[in-house]
Amino acid sequence: MMQTLVGRDGFAKGLTLYFERHDGQAVTCDDFAQAIADANPGSNLAHLLPQFKRWYSQAGTPRVQAQGVYDAAARSYTLTLAQSCAPTSGQPTKEPFVIPVSLGLLGADGKDLPLQLSGETHAAAETRTVVLTQASETFTFVNIDAEPVPSILRGFTAPVVLEFDYTDAQLLHLLAHDSDPFNRWEAGQRLAVNRALNAIKSIAGGADASWAGELDDAYISAMRQVLQSPALDSAFKELVLTLPSETYLAEQLDVVDPQRIHAVRESMRQQLATALQPDWEAAYEANHDTGAYTPNAVSSGRRALAGMALTHLCLAAQANGDAVWPGKTLQRFKDAGNMTDRFNALTALVSSGHALAAQALPKFHAMFKDEALVIDKWFGLQAGAPDRGGNILPAVKQLMKHNDFSLRNPNRARSVISTYCQGNPAAFHRADAAGYVFWSERVMELDAINPQVAARLARALDRWSKLAEPYRSAAREAIARVAAKTDLSKDTLEVVTRADRLNASTNLTTRLKPPMSQKYLSHATWSSSNAARATSRPSCACCLKW
DSSP: OHHHHHOHHHHHHHHHHHHHHHTTSOOOHHHHHHHHHHTOTTSHHHHTHHHHTHHHHSOSOOEEEEEEEEETTTTEEEEEEEEEOOOBTTBSSOOOOOEEEEEEEEOTTSOBOOOOBTTOSSOOOSSEEEEEOSSEEEEEEEOOOSOOEEEESGGGOSSOEEEOOOOHHHHHHHHHHOSOHHHHHHHHHHHHHHHHHHHHHHHHTTOOTTOOOOOOHHHHHHHHHHHHOSSSOHHHHHHHHSOOOHHHHHHTOSSBOHHHHHHHHHHHHHHHHHHTHHHHHHHHHHHSOOOSOOOSHHHHHHHHHHHHHHHHHHHHHHHHTOOHHHHHHHHHHHHOSSHHHHHHHHHHHHHTTOTTHHHHHHHHHHHHTTOHHHHHHHHHHHHTSOOSSSOHHHHHHHHTTSTTOOTTSHHHHIIIIIHHHHHOHHHHSOTTOHHHHHHHHHHHHHHTTOHHHHHHHHGGGTTGGGBOTTHHHHHHHHHHHHHTOTTOOHHHHHHHHTTTTOOTTSOHHHHTOOOOOGGGTTTOOOSGGGHHHHTSOOSSGGGGOO
């Protein structure tokens, strides 16, 4: 933001002054901001520095609500920007921040329009930055012949949440034409999120759970255009075609059913794989041969897109029973000239759930068994694979019996246990609560070895209260079970105590005493009198079956 407010050259001048003043000293953010401002006395930063420092003194992420109105008679487009920030502990009200917002307007032909604000004598650049300092401000652009599509927050000029009620047509227009890569990618992500959330809500509203929503032709066509475009960088294509994660989709919902989210996202992946199969084939053929390995950005992007193409081709093959592309993927795995391509081919087989993965996995391990970080990736790939009928948890338990696995190795423990519990929501949030049982056992086991790793793992259920039933009650009981352990470390105890945003002094085992149904009370209860028994593993599966 500072660089946006003073310019790139001005920021360089500010850095020079900062080092002249403070080299070798212990300094604060205020000192840094002051140096940048002092080096650019005529800049917006210098004029607004006291208000700019609210970024350091006020907690929370500001939200910017944008509304645009086109006046055909006046040939003007009025954009209103309003900022807000939710109350936080000790700060019930927030003063306005200094928020630089870079923006542009796209015409019907997809080209950026020259921007001329009301009162100005001539048009300026096609992208310009307005500085929002009040709760709400209005900017009117003139000499606009037709209603434009606004491209707001170009270059992500401020760390805010932007809210603008884009239509599908506007998002498709931005995806196809926006000159700003960030906003072009963001448009593609919004299109995918909208479709995923609509499908999830349809299932929640009573639609058949096996139906996860059919992607419309407009979206499929937009993704095809991205994949086919010769003007777009391979790395950018790979980013745009990557669907929003299940975790991100969950964050957009008030009540989270992990299995619904997983079903919808997997359905979207499958549809993109089958509908674009010829395009994935062309993308793979155009990008898989990068010559001798080089670590530059262009080659890296081509490797990434070729790997994504293989994954989708294997998914399509699983759907239509084709054996050609899985076979080609296995051959690619064997012939790859670098580890990235070999791992991408392995990922394609594992991610698609193809039987040939069973051949490739031990070969990869044998090749890199002496490279600890690579083997961490090997473990993590299997623990994070898409869950199909509950197959991942048994696989994770089997991985923990592998000769190369050690719970005392933090990286190895994270690669398997944390990947499963924190990076694979559908596999972790099981209807039978087996994932939560596994989590509680591993947290307590790790806590005796490495409290820091255990505390990080404990955060897997930070947002248990947003879960739909039966996951919510089961997660609640799992947290209570961990909290009941009498010798829990301070690190882990702090995490589980705050899991429900309770005061640190609250006794979690009392406040979170789960209201178990009579059906499950025959083997174990969670009253404080038997808390000690709850800390040990029960003798039968019923004791922790929710």
